[in-house]
Amino acid sequence: MKNIFDTLLLTEIFQGLGITLKHLFKKKVTYKYPFEDTPIFPRFRGVQYIKTHENGATKCVGCYLCQKVCPSECIHIVTDCGPNGERLIRKYELDLSRCIYCGFCEEACPVDAVHMGRNYHTTDSTRDHYVINMKTLSENYKKELADAQAKGEQL
Numbered sequence: 001m002k003n004i005f006d007t008l009l010l011t012e013i014f015q016g017l018g019i020t021l022k023h024l025f026k027k028k029v030t031y032k033y034p035f036e037d038t039p040i041f042p043r044f045r046g047v048q049y050i051k052t053h054e055n056g057a058t059k060c061v062g063c064y065l066c067q068k069v070c071p072s073e074c075i076h077i078v079t080d081c082g083p084n085g086e087r088l089i090r091k092y093e094l095d096l097s098r099c100i101y102c103g104f105c106e107e108a109c110p111v112d113a114v115h116m117g118r119n120y121h122t123t124d125s126t127r128d129h130y131v132i133n134m135k136t137l138s139e140n141y142k143k144e145l146a147d148a149q150a151k152g153e154q155l
């Protein structure tokens with residue numbers, strides 16, 4: 001009997017329409033990426049940056065710890081001995097196409113040089129562009145610093 005009334009009064013159709021109407025006025029849960037940035041949570045780990053001193057020199061001392069700890073083996077460092085016995089960094093490359101954004105490199109760094117950034121816009125059409133060097137990593141730092149200062153945050 002109940003089924004006959006439900007059929008005659010189109011109860012189920014109105015129930016369905018009610019659910020649709022309820023969701024129509026709910027807050028959006030999707031974003032129009034890449035036209036709209038998605039929110040980033042405080043512990044988000046994005047593309048790395050390497051801090052520099054005020055004179056522009058890298059804070060990295062070429063200790064190889066980040067390379068050693070990286071589970072994806074995506075960091076490649078080459079160092080040399082300078083005229084006064086100092087360590088010179090000849091090459092620092094990070095392959096973002098292999099990186100799993102685990103943050104181990106940041107944790108291992110003894111001089112607070114390499115950090116996980118907040119940039120997640122990594123799409124590119126060329127595989128080679130995913131290999132970033134010390135210059136790019138230092139530029140990333142400048143961008144992250146400017147962003148943080150604009151928001152009144154600290155890096």
Ligand code: SF4
Binds near residue numbers: 066074102104106
């Ligand atoms: S985040 Fe993890 S995988 Fe990526 S470079 Fe650092 S240690 Fe390697």
Ligand code: SF4
Binds near residue numbers: 050059061064
């Ligand atoms: S752990 Fe830090 S200081 Fe050592 S090579 Fe990596 S970035 Fe440079």
